[in-house]
Amino acid sequence: MDIADEFNLLVLEDCAQSHGASIQSRKAGSWGDAGAFSFYPGKNLGALGDAGGITTNDEELMSVVTALRNYGSHTKYENRYKGVNSRLDEMQAAMLRVKLNYLDGETSRRKQIAQYYNQHIDNSLVLKQPYVDSAENHVFHLYVIQVENRADFVAYLESRGVHTMVHYPIAPHKQQAYPELGHLSLPVTEKIHRQVVSLPMGPTMTDEQVASVVEVVNSYVLRA
Numbered sequence: 611m612d613i614a615d616e617f618n619l620l621v622l623e624d625c626a627q628s629h630g631a632s633i634q635s636r637k638a639g640s641w642g643d644a645g646a647f648s649f650y651p652g653k654n655l656g657a658l659g660d661a662g663g664i665t666t667n668d669e670e671l672m673s674v675v676t677a678l679r680n681y682g683s684h685t686k687y688e689n690r691y692k693g694v695n696s697r698l699d700e701m702q703a704a705m706l707r708v709k710l711n712y713l714d715g716e717t718s719r720r721k722q723i724a725q726y727y728n729q730h731i732d733n734s735l736v737l738k739q740p741y742v743d744s745a746e747n748h749v750f751h752l753y754v755i756q757v758e759n760r761a762d763f764v765a766y767l768e769s770r771g772v773h774t775m776v777h778y779p780i781a782p783h784k785q786q787a788y789p790e791l792g793h794l795s796l797p798v799t800e801k802i803h804r805q806v807v808s809l810p811m812g813p814t815m816t817d818e819q820v821a822s823v824v825e826v827v828n829s830y831v832l833r834a
């Protein structure tokens with residue numbers, strides 16, 4: 611924010627994975643000029659279908675985005691902007707209002723699981739685990755580690771009943787959608803995309819399931 615202030619930049623926060631996260635007791639979504647939250651069902655605060663929200667303290671921005679989600683219209687059938695139909699359905703909003711009451715509890719459970727993983731995963735083939743600053747509030751939408759030979763690691767875990775996912779396999783500059791960026795060489799980014807793997811994480815996991823993930827990860831050895 612200091613840099614943005616110095617150069618007069620807008621800061622837009624991607625809060626899709628950070629519901630309730632905070633730095634210096636200040637929540638994600640309240641730092642920048644605006645924050646975009648995803649309420650996709652799998653997110654920490656998820657609706658029963660696709661949904662999202664924007665936070666801002668800027669009244670003019672609020673007025674514009676409120677119209678943009680509604681055909682660019684403030685007044686029925688008058689289109690001030692070229693907008694889209696992206697309103698938050700009222701049924702989804704009602705669900706989210708109820709689920710919001712459970713967010714802090716579910717976040718605590720996510721943190722507890724992450725702490726257990728951090729303390730108990732012990733395998734030299736796991737190159738990196740998430741860094742946790744205990745003074746800050748990381749909400750662990752995902753628990754992402756890095757491993758060298760990911761395909762083999764993933765196959766081993768799968769064979770032992772532990773499903774993993776990769777967030778995300780292809781870096782933005784290597785996506786087909788961005789041929790104009792394809793020439794870039796970003797070795798650190800590309801290495802991360804080759805090595806990341808997300809272990810099971812969610813507030814409904816039992817202690818037994820969490821311990822079993824650790825046991826399987828720790829038993830992984832390099833295979834031919």
Ligand SMILES: Cc1ncc(COP(=O)(O)O)c(C=O)c1O
Pocket residue numbers: 624626627647648649650661662
């Ligand atoms: C970091 C991040 N940004 C943006 C998005 C997009 O959210 P949505 O699917 O609600 O548009 C996601 C969800 O996949 C995400 O994880």
